[in-house]
Amino acid sequence: MNPAGTTGPLSAADDGGGAPVRLEGLLKVTGAARYAAEHTPPGTAYAWPVPAGVARGRVVAVDTGRAMAEPGALAVLTHENAPRLKETGDATLLVLQDDRVPHRGWYVALAVARTPEAARAMAGAVVVSYEPEGHDTVLTPDHPGLYVPDKVNAGFPGSRERGDFDAAYAGAAVRVDATYTLTGLHNHPMEPHATTARWEDGRLFAHDSSQGATLVRETLAGLFGMDKRLITVVSEHVGGGFGCKGTPRPQVVLAAMAARHTGLPVKLALPRAQLAAVAGHRPPMFQRVRLGAGGDGVISALAHEVVTQTSTVREFVEQAAVPSRVMYTSPHSRTVHRAVALDVPSPSWMRAPGEASGMYALECAMDELAGAAGLDPVELRIRNDTATEPDSGKPYSSRHLVECLREGARRFGWAARDPRPRSRAEGRLLLGTGVASANYPVYLAPSRAQARAERAADGVRFLVRTDATDIGTGARTVLAQIAAEALGVPLERIGVEIGNTGLPAAPVAGGSAGTASWGWAVHKACRALGGLLAEHGGTVPPEGLATTADTADDVPAESRHVQAAFGAHFAEVAVDADTGEARVRRLLGVYAAGRILNARTARSQFIGGMMMGLGMALLEGSTMDPRFGDFAERDLASYHVPACADVRDVEAHWIAEEDPHLNPVGGKGIGEIGIVGTAAAIANAVHHATGVRVRDLPITPDKLLGTAGGPGRWSGAASGSTAHDLPT
């Protein structure tokens, strides 16, 4: 079952020194790579949106007089004059279509002017009158509007029951019952959502900051009721996404509407402080986890009950309980999601939706179970490993969780750990270590690609073309590597064109599925090209050779196996006993994610995910203001993403995992697993350091000190946390 674990030391990552440097790297470090708002056709106008100033109600009047008096003013679009859109299934895109305000920050007008300064001034001068209605924006664990959705994100059932949880839990020798809470979280890629759009002879051209131009084009075609062949969307360089650019966002719709209305190219970059309301967010959540186990720590009963929010605009429910269906042996299981539609911005994808939030709760509960059972947390997880996925009963194509835990423990020096909480200190710093497992399912989507061989002055050059997106993952580079390998030629002979709907259609960069999905099509096209080249005796005719591939018939709808990546995270923290400030000293991740194509860029993705997990654990929090119905922390001064000084020693390694059941690329996807479990590893380390169990992220000093009642009572809390010392 564990081929990698039986042959001595496992291969691991070095610093990637031998792997290719990212192909567009030079363009990025010299400033030559152009992002969506960095195209300025002659006559370009600038747009600035006007967000709703009430949390619920109706727009009764929009006074544009003062705005239109601004020198350079071109237009103010409102629901009364904006182009009409057709429904496409994503109501967050139906902007300026009616007078309804479903949440604060919903766009109610768009100012368009000759200059960015004028557009911004106009937006501030638009006077919107509302008929406000009472709003309900605060998630509570017993909200009367809670319901169980049939399906949650990614199509999983909202509720699942196996066996008899209640009886098994009641009869368990060791029990944990704990509730973990998360605030809303925001993606905040460094490049805000932006579009430059223009119309020419009935055709629409848009440079859009998105994770998938193909989907943006199809959506625009639906919204504007036009043939998609009349639309070109370019997403050549994208300044991060982390899920919030995985679906089309209002800026591309607004820019296209403004360009049509004014007859000019229009550039729209959303202001940072507006993103929280229109770009999606990870929803706040209450998660009650109950674990019942024997004295040996083997789980008999597992319940994971999620309470979360969606909006009134579009249903999105994070699948946070789904990881508990698959992680550990659990003959009696109850996993259920309850959601309430509030007058809040629509939540959506944020890096590892479901896994990141759900595994925070499950992996903290596992730590509590280890404490209750008197077992080492690594050993507890090993004892609960399973060869078959508990939910479906299917075997895994490969599952090397145990190897990741063991390899991580070895590298981290886990064996020397004193399990007692608050057993290590350096002066006023309390030190602790924690562990958590990670998992992320393998997703695959059909894709198309073209491969070309062309004569060039220096021999034959090859070009692969597909509408993939490189949001910083290194996609461009690994697609070139896949092509070079399939064609049997050096990487230097390969050119890559991505990020343009003029290329063969491809799915979004999401679900950690990009490389495998696009790569499969590139591999197939290149293999066909190699065959074609052989038919021509190895000589490229003057007109060149080209092949296209489509994996629609290759990607299996249903597999005999369950496919997923696994990993283990280890963290060491130092908590200041006086101030309650927790800082991460070390983070280590070990992954089993199939074949790793580029050690340099893969390592970056892993550590990048871990950084976001660090932010989730200690820094990132978003407060819903009940009176205004708005997120309080909307900018990067108040919403704290990790900064350079927050991060010290971070390592990512992986084990050699060959899984013949996957796909020709051989990879499981690595973009998201780095965040999964990282927050739990850090939270568990904080508990180990302090003896205080904070079950409410982020773990800020006020929570640590408040729980312990101040520095004078730290020692009182160190006698050991129970499963019931809920934070105040």
Next chain:
Amino acid sequence: MAAHPAQDGPPPPDSGPPPSPASSSPTSSTVTLEVNGTSHRLTLDHRTTVLDALREHLDLTGTKKGCDHAQCGACTVLADGRRVNSCLLPAVAYDGVEITTVEGLAGGGAPHPLQRAFLDRDGLQCGYCTPGQLCSAVGAIAEAAEGHPSHVTPLSAPPGAPVPLSPDEIRERMSGNLCRCGAYVNIVAAIEDVTR
């Protein structure tokens, strides 16, 4: 100048030519921006920032707009050698000031050593914060060489003497430049490569 150059105000008035009255108005002025060694005579709205002048008027889009509030550092450029957040600077106050952007770091057709090190260490992913990181690193290295202390510089360090750029010093001095992709450890390694 203040110890933390990123918080400097506009430099003192320059002795360059006064704005031409003919092209000035109550809301605009003509200024000369010296960018990467080239003079650009521009008539700019008084509200135009150095960042927007670079991006929208000079088509120098290497300098990025991440937050427009000096909270993320993506817009960092060098003004007379000091790193500044260009999104907060009124362009009309920078008449005659030597501005260096990411496009001006490379010399003689070869990448700047920091640009090379960022590639080697993979100190970037999406690349959007990268120009600001690079300009900030150039500024930070110069500040340390000039003896500017940081929050982590030992109190025992001799005033005014060059500050060795330990990893802690690099992390502290680079914390005004956010990277949501989380490339920090690689960025620190890249800067170490150049300063070691």
